[in-house]
Amino acid sequence: MSEEIKTTCLHDRHVALGAQMSPFAGFDMPIQYSGIVEEHNAVRNACGVFDVSHMGEVFVEGDDAERFVNHIFTNDVAGMPVGKILYGMMLYDNGTTVDDLLVYRLEPKRFLLVINAANIDKDVEWILARSRDDDYKIVIEHASDRFGQIAVQGPEAEAVLHDVLGIDGEELAFYTSTTIFSDTGDEIIVSRTGYTGEDGFEIYASPAVIVAFWDELVGSGRALPCGLGCRDTLRFEVGLPLYGDELSAEITPIEAGLGMFVKIDKAEFVGKEAVARQKAEGVSRKLVGLELADRAIPRHGYQVLNLDGEPIGEVTTGYHAISVDKSVAMAFVKSDYSALDTEVLIQIRRRTFLAKVVRKQFFKKSYKK
Secondary structure (H helix, E strand, O other), X not given: OOOOOXXXXXXXXXXXXXXXXXXXXXXXXXXXXXXXXXXXXXXXXXXXXXXXXXXXXXXXXXXXXXXXXXXXXXXXXXXXXXXXXXXXXXXXXXXXXXXEEEEEEEEOOEEEEEEOHHHHHHHHHHHHHHOOOOOOOOEEEEOHHHOEEEEEEOOOHHHHHHHHHOOOOOOOOOOEEEEEEOOOOOEEEEEOOOOOOEOEEEEEEOHHHHHHHHHHHHHHOOOEEEOHHHHHHHHHHOOOOOEOOOEEOOEOOOOOOOHHHOOOOOOOOOXXXXXXXXXXXXXXXXXXXXXXXXXXXXXXXXXXXXXXXXXXXXXXXXEEXXXXXXXXXXXXXXXXHOOOOOEEEEEEOOEEEEEEEEOOOOOOOEOOO
């Protein structure tokens, strides 16, 4: 029997707005409201608001919180200041990816791990199992059910946050967070982060607070409701990976070009030996950007061929990129074909189309430094 689909605290709001809903990562989520192109452009040029309450939240607290998080995380949290956020991965022993995630240091001995919706159950089970690797003095809380999350994204996000919600984000640097409390004592975590390549903020709070914030933002007319459709087109254009496409239990972060988030100079972390070997010896395949000479659109799983027609890889994500008006893709290809300007072919249905290797960042990010 199929598992019952879950809903977020904002589900009624999406339905009332006439959103196109679809299952995603076990949740009934909005794919689009007014249209993917309009929503995409709103985030690039003004401000959009996303329901991302399907994401998972895990708190790690205690005397050994730093040591434990460093044990399961590829980036290095040692000495990380309170309020700082790091991106990285959790790895299996063979170096492939359990998940990619954000780690927030909320207090000296309290961390927040933000994990992908599709991986919540698997991740929590894996984290709990690794907590038994040593006698860690920590408490792990899986708090996904008591938190909602919205993302306010775009060049006007800071002003919208201030004018509509009364939250001052001006002092927040990129990849930092602050915790505030509502009149009723609700913990509200505000971070200058996002998944769009634009300036923006993510807010974690109780479902009641998140619903109230959503209503204020949408009611103001200054933040366009945006669905997961444009969240994907936005992240793709700036080369951000999606678990299940550019990362997975079959893909290492070194293959995906994310080695800068893997700190092999740390004393230890799960999977270190495997990824250290890959960093030293190289990998047989690499994630690259591809730009097509034609307007045909490559899709996930389409084959990449060399000019002799021999298979050398496959597409992970492909779109006609809205902001640059080009057909582009990310793909894993044999390392011999990964150099910039290398010409390849992409099999799209019964035809092949010429493409060349380009940088994965098809559109320039606009983060506030």
